[in-house]
Amino acid sequence: MSSPTSAAPVGRPRSGARRLPSATAREEILDAAAELFASRGYAATSTRLIAERVGIRQASLYYHFDNKEQILAELLEATVRPSLTFADSLAGLAPAAALHTLIRYDVGVLLGAPWNIGILYALPETASEPFAQFRHEREALRAVYRSLTAAAGGSEITGELVFGLVESVIGMRRDLATLPPADTLQDAVASAALRLLG
Amino acid sequence: MSSPTSAAPVGRPRSGARRLPSATAREEILDAAAELFASRGYAATSTRLIAERVGIRQASLYYHFDNKEQILAELLEATVRPSLTFADSLAGLAPAAALHTLIRYDVGVLLGAPWNIGILYALPETASEPFAQFRHEREALRAVYRSLTAAAGGSEITGELVFGLVESVIGMRRDLATLPPADTLQDAVASAALRLLG
Known part of the structure; x- marks a missing residue:
């Protein structure tokens, strides 16, 4: 796995960085797809190419996922769902403290x-429709x-602007x-958000 | 032309919004391409489709642009070059005032x-290479x-974070x-940036 603090240069995967020894086939497919989508682009990546990267047949890929949309949807949901779940645990905190804690987590x-x-x-x-759940979860996080x-x-x-500030780390990483x-x-980012509140 | 303050819903161009009476063929091509790239996506848009939208032959499009990359490059450059040029006019101002003025302009x-x-x-x-000039100008703006x-x-x-805050209006608009x-x-956004400075 690449270091969380590295910029993960697009199109230049580190050799051996992708395969986790304990990864399930499903996880390997998601990981290979994520790499290809981020480096070559979504439109330019076929399920055949994803299967090739994992070293499985395309038919085996379709055992785990119905189509390319479903793979992307799952990857996108994984960028917002953990923070949305985490937000539920912050109910006891004062708003500014909750915001600071959530931002640290979300940026992480x-x-x-x-x-x-x-x-x-x-x-x-x-x-489009296959991404309705992702859009719903991202909007829920924005609402928080x-x-x-x-x-x-x-x-x-x-x-x-606070939501934009958090997501700006995606652009920095790119x-x-x-x-x-x-x-x-x-x-x-967490401290900057509190300064934004004035 | 659509109102600058509207969210310009992707895939739902307003009828008659695109064609400017005084637009040159070149400007019409850029405008039609911008609409298609933003609504259908870049990969899914061919120069044939762009030409069709403008109501010209594909050969006429190639009289103005070498390829699709060149059209996108020009559109992307137009999102950063005006602000980069404007930044040159701010030399006499104090840094915080210059930042405030630049941000108002850039967000505009x-x-x-x-x-x-x-x-x-x-x-x-x-x-890739056709976008080297765009990347260079965007990095120059970031450096400002x-x-x-x-x-x-x-x-x-x-x-x-200030740069990210400015570009976050792209996400809001989307x-x-x-x-x-x-x-x-x-x-x-300009006031928020000054609060970020503490």
Whole structure:
């Protein structure tokens, strides 16, 4: 697995970085697909190519997934669902503290995934039906940021900007040759969000 | 031309919104391509389809552009070049004032384009040679944000976060059913950036 703090250069996978010894076939398919989608693009990646990378037949891939959409949907959901679940555990905290804690966690999720799947949020395909669940979960996470920001005294636009600030680490991971250590970036984004609240 | 403050829903162009009476063939090609790239996706859009939308032959399109890459490159450059040029005019201002002024302008550029082309920054294709000039100009703009942030007392990471905050309006324009008026959003992002500086 690539280091969560590295920029994971697109199109230049590290040899041996992808295969986890304990990975199930399903996980291997998701991991190979994530690499190919992030480096070659979604449209340019076929299920045949994904199967080839894993070293299985295309028919075996279809045993685990109905189609390419389902693979992408699962990868996208994995970028938001953990943070959405984590948000439920913050009910006891004051809004600003909850926001800080959630942002640290969420930035950790976005930096920690082996491939920078968030860059695929902008694909026009994600507007279609197979991605309804992903869109629903991402909107739910956005709503958490909005409501915590409001509870901490921030405006509606500030809530959007906080959400944008968190997701900006996807762009940093894509664009920067080297990223600060994950811990540093998690703290920096969380503190920046609190400064945004004024 | 669609209103700069509307969310320009992907895949739902307003009838008659695209054609400008005074547009040159070149501008019509760029405009039709921007719509198709933003709504159907880049990979799914052929030069034949672009020519069809404009109502010209594919051969006529090739009189203006060598290939699809060149069209996308020009569209992408138009999202950063005006702000980069504008930044040159700010030399006399104090860093925080320059940053505020640049952000208002830059957010205006990103919101004002008829189609939300910034969503295409994440295409893997933009890493290739035809987009070298775009990448160079976007990095130059990022460097302006970094150096103004540093001059105003912000950290290196804060410079990145300011850049991310500005570009987050691309995501808002993509995701939100209605956006605040452009003026409101321009001020909100510029003030938020100054709060980030602490």
